[in-house]
Structures are given as C-alpha cells and as structure tokens.
Amino acid sequence: MLEYFALFLVFFVFLVVFYGIIVIHDIPYEIAVHRNHPQQDAIHVAGWISLFTLGAIWPFLWIWATLNRDAIHGKDLSSNKEIDALTTQVDSLKVEFNELKQQLNKED
Known part of the structure; x- marks a missing residue:
C-alpha cells in the first residue's frame, strides 16, 4: 500500500513541477498581455521556444515584455x-x- 502512495506522490510531484515550469515560462507573455504590448504573440512563441532552450532566453523575454514604451510613459495608444x-x-x-x-x- 505504501508503494502505491509513493508512486502516486512521485507522479503528482512530477505533474506539478511540469505544470509549474510551463506557467513560469509563460510569465513574460502574461506581462505583455497586461501591458498591451504590440508584440505579445512573438513573446508568447519565444516563451515556448525558451522551454526547449532550458530557459536561456527567458530573462530576455521578461525584459522584452516590459519594454513597451507606451505603457512605460503612461500613453496607452x-x-x-x-x-x-x-x-x-x-x-x-x-x-x-x-x-x-x-x-x-x-x-x-
């Protein structure tokens, strides 16, 4: 019985970590949507690509998502x-x- 519980726990932890990684890599896209960034689709695609590069480009996506100059200066065109x-x-x-x-x- 304890083996089944341990197996369930391993699968549960695996699924939570897997889902967590996807959600974390989607944060720049959510920032872009919130700030109404004109290139939010490209940021979303780059976020998925960053999953395959093990997050190497993810910090740059975060910066890119926050660089909407209109939102920075309070001009939401x-x-x-x-x-x-x-x-x-x-x-x-x-x-x-x-x-x-x-x-x-x-x-x-």
Whole structure:
C-alpha cells in the first residue's frame, strides 16, 4: 500500500513541477498581455521556444515584455477612450458651428 502512495506522490510531484515550469515560462507573455504590448504573440512563441532552450532566453523575454514604451510613459495608444471622447467633442462642435453659420446666413 505504501508503494502505491509513493508512486502516486512521485507522479503528482512530477505533474506539478511540469505544470509549474510551463506557467513560469509563460510569465513574460502574461506581462505583455497586461501591458498591451504590440508584440505579445512573438513573446508568447519565444516563451515556448525558451522551454526547449532550458530557459536561456527567458530573462530576455521578461525584459522584452516590459519594454513597451507606451505603457512605460503612461500613453496607452491602444485604448481609444480619450480619442473617442475627443472625436465626439469635435463632432458636436462641428454641428454647433454649422448651426451658427446657418443662423448668420439667415440674418443676411
């Protein structure tokens, strides 16, 4: 009975370590997704490749994932909330300008 428990424990530890290695090598990709990095797919592929190089390139992937200059400087160009708000404001100003122009033309 103790042999079966030891065998189960060996397999369990093997699976946890195997899964842990995969999760750890996926950290740069998760950083890239969180920071909305433009090259996140390439970082993900390189993370899988780093599994086969025994993690030799993994530290460089971490650095690459954090080098999104837009996220570093607080300019997230992919979120268009500010752009959409400005576009809406410009459109409303255009409508107001056209109404004022029509009123001036009617007075003449």
